[in-house]
Amino acid sequence: MNDTVLKFENVHKSFGPAHIIRDVDLDVHRGERHAVIGPNGAGKSTLFHLCSGQFAPSSGRILLDGEQISGLRPAEVNRRGLARSFQITNIFPGITVHENLRLAVMRKHGLQFSFWRFAGRLSAVNAEVEDLLDRLRLTARAGTLANQLSYSEQRSLEIGMTLASDPKLILLDEPMAGMSQEETDYTADLIREITRGRTLLIVEHDMSVVFALADRISVLVYGEIIATGTPEEIRANAQVKEAYLGEEVAA
Incomplete structure (x- = not known):
C-alpha cells in the first residue's frame, strides 16, 4: 500500500x-x-x-x-x-446536534435526499450518529440546537461532521x-x-x-x-x- x-x-x-x-x-x-x-x-x-x-x-x-x-x-x-473543516464554523445552527450529525452521516450513505419522516428508521445511520456523539463528548448535548453550543462545542461538532464521511x-x-x-x-x-x-x-x-x-x-x-x-x-x-x-x- x-x-x-x-x-x-x-x-x-x-x-x-x-x-x-x-x-x-x-x-x-x-x-x-x-x-x-x-x-x-x-x-x-x-x-x-x-x-x-x-x-x-x-x-x-x-x-x-x-x-x-x-x-x-x-x-x-x-x-x-478529502474532508475539510474551515476557519469559520460551518454547521446548521437552527437544528440539533444530533440532526447535524445525522445529515452528515446520511450524505455518506447517499441518503441526504430521503424524506425526514423516514430518517428515524435508518438504524445504521442512527447507530453511527450515536457513536460520533460519544466520541465527540456531545452525547449530553444531542438534543441541543447547534447555535446554543459553546464555541468549542460548535467546533467539535463541525469536526464530527467532517469525520462522518469517513x-x-x-x-x-x-x-x-x-x-x-x-x-x-x-x-x-x-x-x-x-x-x-x-x-x-x-x-x-x-x-x-x-x-x-x-x-x-x-x-x-x-x-x-x-x-x-x-x-x-x-x-x-x-x-x-x-x-x-x-x-x-x-x-
Missing part, C-alpha cells in the same frame, strides 16, 4: 503577477498528523484551497491516494475522500482560532483522540498545540516550504528559527 495519502508535485499558484505558492513539494503520509505552519501571508490558506478544490494550481499536480485531484471541483474532491484525509484549518486556553486544551485533546490512526493535515497558529499534536511539521514561508521534519527537527532547524519561529520555538 502506498504510504503517501496526499502529494504535491512542483505545485505553483499565482494570481496575476502575485506568486502565492512556489513550486511546493509535499508528502503527507498515511496515518500521520501533519501540520503546516508559517507567518501570516505565507500561503497556508491558499495551500488548503488547492487541496480541497477551491483553487486549481497554476502548474504542478496534487494527488490523493495516487489519483490526481488538482483542478477538480470541491464536491468531487470530497467524494474522492475520509481518507482530514483538513483542519485553524481549529483553535478564537478559543480560550481552556477551550484550546479541550479541543486539542479531542482532535488527538478522534484522529488517532487517521491522516490529518492541519494549519494552526498555536505553536504549543502544533508541537504537541503533529507527527511531522512543514514550514511555509513566502509560498515555499523551507523545512519538513519531526517537531524535534523543526525546533532545531536554524533556518526555521531565523525565518519564523525565533525564540518562541526554543521556549
Whole structure:
C-alpha cells in the first residue's frame, strides 16, 4: 500500500503577477498528523484551497491516494475522500446536534435526499450518529440546537461532521482560532483522540498545540516550504528559527 495519502508535485499558484505558492513539494503520509505552519501571508490558506478544490494550481499536480485531484471541483474532491473543516464554523445552527450529525452521516450513505419522516428508521445511520456523539463528548448535548453550543462545542461538532464521511484525509484549518486556553486544551485533546490512526493535515497558529499534536511539521514561508521534519527537527532547524519561529520555538 502506498504510504503517501496526499502529494504535491512542483505545485505553483499565482494570481496575476502575485506568486502565492512556489513550486511546493509535499508528502503527507498515511496515518500521520501533519501540520503546516508559517507567518501570516505565507500561503497556508491558499495551500488548503488547492487541496480541497477551491483553487486549481497554476502548474504542478496534487494527488490523493495516487489519483490526481488538482483542478477538480470541491464536491468531487470530497467524494474522492478529502474532508475539510474551515476557519469559520460551518454547521446548521437552527437544528440539533444530533440532526447535524445525522445529515452528515446520511450524505455518506447517499441518503441526504430521503424524506425526514423516514430518517428515524435508518438504524445504521442512527447507530453511527450515536457513536460520533460519544466520541465527540456531545452525547449530553444531542438534543441541543447547534447555535446554543459553546464555541468549542460548535467546533467539535463541525469536526464530527467532517469525520462522518469517513475520509481518507482530514483538513483542519485553524481549529483553535478564537478559543480560550481552556477551550484550546479541550479541543486539542479531542482532535488527538478522534484522529488517532487517521491522516490529518492541519494549519494552526498555536505553536504549543502544533508541537504537541503533529507527527511531522512543514514550514511555509513566502509560498515555499523551507523545512519538513519531526517537531524535534523543526525546533532545531536554524533556518526555521531565523525565518519564523525565533525564540518562541526554543521556549
